[in-house]
Amino acid sequence: MPIHEKSLIRPENLKTSGESLVIDGIDVSGHWSTFIQSRVVRDYDESMEQEIAALPGGEYIHRCWQCGSCTNSCTVNAINPDFNPRYWIYLIRMGMKDELLRDKDIVWQCVSCNKCTYACPRDVVPEGVMKATAHWLELKGHTAKSHSTVFDEIFSGQVIATGKIEEGRILRGFFRRTGQVLMQDWVVELVRRMIRHIPVGLLMRMGMANVLRPRTRGWGRARAALEEYVHEQEARHRKALGLDHPAE
């Protein structure tokens, strides 16, 4: 029997006792608390667990025994109770896709603090499962690329291209690709306080990093090897998710 905390039951599936309450022709009026509407689920997506397990991070999802240590320790759950790794892992393993899709826009918010992975008694690596699930949702077209994925792509693209990163370039690229104004009031304030005591020499050095991009010498061969590997993996993931047949 899965754990179904009351907060997970949708309001439309709840019957709360009032003056008079009749369920299935039986009068249950009185000082009851709550009844859960019975329902039948038929549309299980049996491939979902396999597909998520085929993406990096999702490998160990089958080990989960639903203890809930992940959700209990979760940083994001503490500020948004809808963020519930234990429940999502349950839905994925059961194949309850529609239910999972209700939360499709928040799965990516995992901050990778690894508290779940630390607490998990079954080495499920829930942090990895969250990343794999977020990627699955994007690859399957259920959600647009999250800001986090855009950031990861810009960052990793720069590392693969040059071996190093330069923060200013990544910041500007990210704000541009996500259509955000760079000079928001708090950014202006941050810059103002940053340069308050900084000597001119350091400012110039930081400016120069923009012109002379930091890079690892002789990176060309590593770059080629990494790009080849990335393409290889992308093809593998598309195949595992059945995305190579445009007719689908």
Place this chain on the structure above:
Amino acid sequence: MEQKYKKVAYYPGCALEGTGHSYNRSTKEVGKALGLDLVEVENWNCCGAMEVKNIDPKIQTYLSSRVMSIAANEMGFDTVMAPCNGCYHNLKKAEYDLGQDAETAEVVERLSTKAGHETYKAGQIETIHALDWIKDSLGEEGIRQRVKGGLKGLKVANYYGCMYTRPRHIFPEKDKGPGSESTLKPHYMDDLLAAAGAENVDFPLKTACCGGAHTLSDSDTSTRLVLNILRAAEASGAEVIATECPTCHSGLEMHQIRAEKKLGEKTGVKIVYFTQLLGLALGLGARQVGIHENVSDSLGFLKQKGIA
């Protein structure tokens, strides 16, 4: 007996050449003051930070392994010191994965061969954090003997973040009983700063998350997480939060301002690298350890306290 970690390979990483500049500077200055030698890893690359693993974890392992390969095979070192939690974590994780997972080892070997350098083999390098470096080479007694001026009872909340202790399995040397570092309640920074004359407050959020991974892509979440940390530090009576990671440090600084601007939540606690505090206690100048580069205006405060 030869002193432990007297001369180690130094891997600053990308952040310490950018926003974490003062951490880089203060780490080197403290090393000099303590008579410990750092030799920078030649022509290093990014370890993969918190982003590359989301594209593919094995690429991150490769990137980290290349750094260790250079230190071991080209420079002849057996220890790499990384002051950044992200770098430290990734090198540790690469070490674990290469030792445990044959498929990862195979991918890293293939990428290393194609990139034209020797493949890193698990066991060649011991990766340590700047905290291990100082704590295990000199210890509290060594710090006590060298303190000039000290931290004069400065009330400090020691903040370690996520990557220094989690997940436990990549840090086999931790949780080994008395004297070793704890993953649940880390204390190395507390120990060092106490030896330098600070008064450590009882801070419950030592290993809480600052939301650093999504500091820009989900800023509202990060601001709430950081505000929690800042408020808890103030409630614990801290004047200063000591940090040991450039991502945490700049995240705290950035979201302290963002909380003020977006939520009207103003906090006054100062955010300072532990190496900066240690440097001041050892008698180094405020500029020498880059106090003026801190966004939370700690220079005036530390001067007023007679520490800087």
